[in-house]
Amino acid sequence: MAWNEPGNKGNKDPWGNKSGNDKGPPDLDEVFRNFSKRFGGGKGNGNGPKVSSFGLIIVLGIAIVVWGLSGFYTVKEAEKGVALRFGQYIGQVDPGLQWKATFIDEVFPVNVSTVRSIPASGSMLTADENVVLVELDVQYRVTDAYNFLFSAVDANASLREATDSALRYVVGHNKMDDILTTGRDQIRRDTWAEVERIIEPYKLGINIVDVNFLPARPPEEVKNAFDDAISAQEDEQRFIREAEAYARAIEPKARGQVQRMEQQANAYKQREILEARGKVASFELLLPEYQLAPEVTRERLYLDAMQEVMSGTSKVLLDAKNSGNMMYLPLDKLMQKNQADSKPRNVSSNSTTSSSTNYGSSSNTSIPLDTRPTRGERQGRN
Template sequence: MAWNEPGSNGGQDKEPWGKRGGRNQGPPDLDEVFSKLTHKLSGLFGGKMPSIGGGNIAGIGVIVVVGMIIWGVSGFYTIGEAERGVVLRFGKYSHIVPPGLNWKPNFIDTVTTVNVEAIRSLRGSGDMLTKDENVVRIEMDVQYRVADPQKYLYSVTNADDSLRQATDSALRAVVGDAVMDEILTTGRQQIRERTQVEINRITDRYNMGLLVVDVNFDTARPPEQVKDAFDDAIAAREDEERFTREAEAYRNDVLPKAKGRSERLKKEALGYHEKTVNGAQGDVAQFDKLLPEYLAAPKVTRARLYLETMENVFSRTSKVLIDSQEGGNNLLYLPLDKLMNQTPQTPQKRYSGEISAPDYGLTLENTTVAPGTSTPRQSTSRPGRY
């Protein structure tokens, strides 16, 4: 009767392997256990095989097949999208496994996954000596990622700790080659770039399998004893830069205007030059045409030129020429130029018993008339030529 059949007392007084329990009972018989397991497996497949030495050949084959299936199924594994698998075969590096579903022979290959896309951060700080023998406190942050998983795992003992030491060495080398003013003010960007290049050079030389993505300077400050003096120096440098920018803005405002005026004067001078040259050339051409006429009739040509010149001159003057005859006759004339430029007169006063002639700007010379004689109605003087 089996230990789990009814009436067996629930198997409390027997071992699962068919033997009664007891404190002093020894380990189960391996041959019996193997025989029972083979019998059950043979029953599942519906046949019995001859036994050899207490075992069953079919049962052994089944066990081997089941074990191989379990071994094969347990070898499947998955690599993430951002990961790479480093395979060791019998403890020696074999190859890199890409992302996805993969299989490895258990007890032969060992796979270690490494994230190659995650950005890792490493912080560093310390007091460092500059080129001009000043001490500066620097705090920085290094961002990096794994570039080669095999080198990252097996080229150095601890790649992250090695990177920390390489960062400290590179930063001290770069800071020791710069003056303090550059570190605190204008040279921070150059120092950051040089530090990144130096760290990558060290990691490549030691085959760490790491790639430095960026280096950020959090703070760079002098010691507390001289901090106030350096703050004043930085403020003065900022004022200098501000004044320089203001001067450049003023220059950018004034120079275009000056250049515009200069170009305008140049164009005006060029226009005046062309006008003068063209006028002179026109006069020359006119005289060239006039010369044959003058040679043909000098007097007529001279008189015509004189009359044209006088007409041109008198048309632009306000002078009046009077050709008076001998005998001192008086002449009454109208100053037309003054009448044209005269402002409107104010209204005349009301009649007050005397008649006053309005002043039209006329000039009347005094004429002496003998008693008993009448004033001549018309002057014998001849008006001048205009």
């Protein structure tokens, strides 16, 4: 039985009215008609409400103002905006306060000033079939915001894969000793060039600023042995540097000695040449004199030669004429005796000094003062 059917004793209204005479729920037409009157609507004609054009203009104006205000946005100083209109690229937006058409344009800001980094590491096989743990850090900056966002699905992931591939390629073409010690800088530069070569066709819109090749290390199982090998190589380099320093210290001294010996040799050469020229000049001056007086010149030459020879010795042997005895004249002893006699004697001394000289014979033998052979003897000898 319906709630408003006659005979229903309870006359229960589902909206809470207990009496059948109470009003039912509000009419929707009446509600809409009242809403239209508030915005200046006219009277209804029984077929529905009639909304005025003035109300629609107000609603439309409010909507336009809200839409226009929602289009303002700000691009930061370190960013570049990529603008799309209905999904199509229309250009880049500079930093500052900007406006876009909401629901029509989209702007994606990209930081183009910050230096970003991507690490790469792993166990890699070297050219001499050794395993080494390598770590690398690639630093880059975004140069083209549009290519960075839309040239690849994920530019960071693409760069990470390119870095890993380049690092494995370079490590695989170098020996482990070079990777651990002296060849690290060359490996860093080769890896840098290889990464740029790989990402160039993809146009990721990035520029690699630097590549940091962190110290490589061998596997933990053989770390002690490799530490010893590295220490030996460092000692080798140290010894080489010390040897080079010693060579640089000795070389100037050796060059100085060479120059000094050359100068001495040149001086000796010049002295001998000058002495020879002097002797030649002396002989040339002596020759005319000898031609004029041969005997006198020969006598004079003999005397000069004997004087030069005898001046260099302190002992003289005398062949006494017609005696057959060779007399020894110790001139050095005589000179020492003369020097001792010339010194003042010490009166307080209790000892007396005596000296005797043996002339080679106990007999009183006269010593001829003129030891020069006569002219006839020299001629007979000649």
